[in-house]
Amino acid sequence: MNRKINFRYIFNIFLVIILSITFAVLFLSIYFTSQWTQSVLHPARISPIGNTLKENNIEYQDMTLITEDGLKLSAWYTPPKNGAVILIAHGYNDNRPESIYVMFAENGYGVLAWDFRAHGNSEGDFSTLGYYEQLDVEAALDFALAQEGVEHIGAWGGSMGASTVLLTASKRIEIKAVVADSAFPSLEDVLRLNMPVKFLHPLVLFFGEYQTGIQIEGVNIENVIGQISPRAVFIIDGWQGGAIAMNSPYRLYDSANEPKELWVEDGVPHLGTYAHNPKRYENRVIQFFDEYLLNK
Secondary structure (H helix, E strand, O other), X not given: OHHHHHHHHHHHXXXXXXXXXXXXXXXXXXXXXXXXXHHHHOOOOOOOOOHHHHHOOOOOEEEEEEOOOOOEEEEEEEOOOOOEEEEEEOOOOOOOOHHHHHHHXXXXXXXEEEOOOXXXXXXXXXXXOOOOHHHHHHHHXXXXXXXXXXXXXXXXXXXXXXXXXXXXXXXXXXXXXXXXXXOOOEHHHHHHHHOOOHHHHHHHXXXXXXXXXXXXXXXXXXXXXXXXXXXXXXXXXXXXXXHHHHOHHHHHHHHOOOOEEEEEEEOOOOOOHHHHOHHHHHHHHHXXXXXXXXXX
16 A cells, blocks of 8 residues: 555656656746747848948938838938939848948939838837838839839849848839849748747747737748749859758749849858959949849
């Protein structure tokens, strides 16, 4: 009788320990994933300065764009000298890339650059890495279309900005050509890549959709990039880090239709192609827009 009691007692203790560990792991997994997702949705705000534009004597206007859902986006605008405006869409956790702005302005292009929602000096409570940000691109596009002397509009995007302008261009035919530097194939790819604990991936996707109200599948560039044709797409990426892990440039290039161009640099990090060789970058990007926007 005593042996049975001891056995049951040990079994009960063992069961309590197992259940406690299971619930603790479950609770910690949910808490950690929720907090991680919150951190992704709220990037650090980096305010643009404009020093590089001033140093290169680029004239620009401080202005505000209004999105369809009522957010105010802080922006700069330089009118074109050649009838074409380039929309500049920056990456996640970043702001307006001034060197890229100068590059286009010095070549006679008009430029419109802004801080995405929840970035820089723009309004917005959280970032969706390309879902609601399409409304930001559309606000910029609509503004550019309304400006005097604007006949053609192209778009340059970096990282999140590249993916977002590709998504927007698949729906808005007014964007006649896109340079996508370091675009990701889908938001799900990015979330899986940046969450190293694989068994938490389903929770990441769940909290991402629950906390934002978006559908993560709605940020799948690979599925829609083909719809941009017959307008031109130029895909640029550095073949290091995340680009290799997601096979990003080649997946996007294979999914795009003609006309399309691809430039992949070995040993270059995310968004590092311009810094790797600024002059070559300028020559290739300007040549692309000269051909597909200005028919040179």
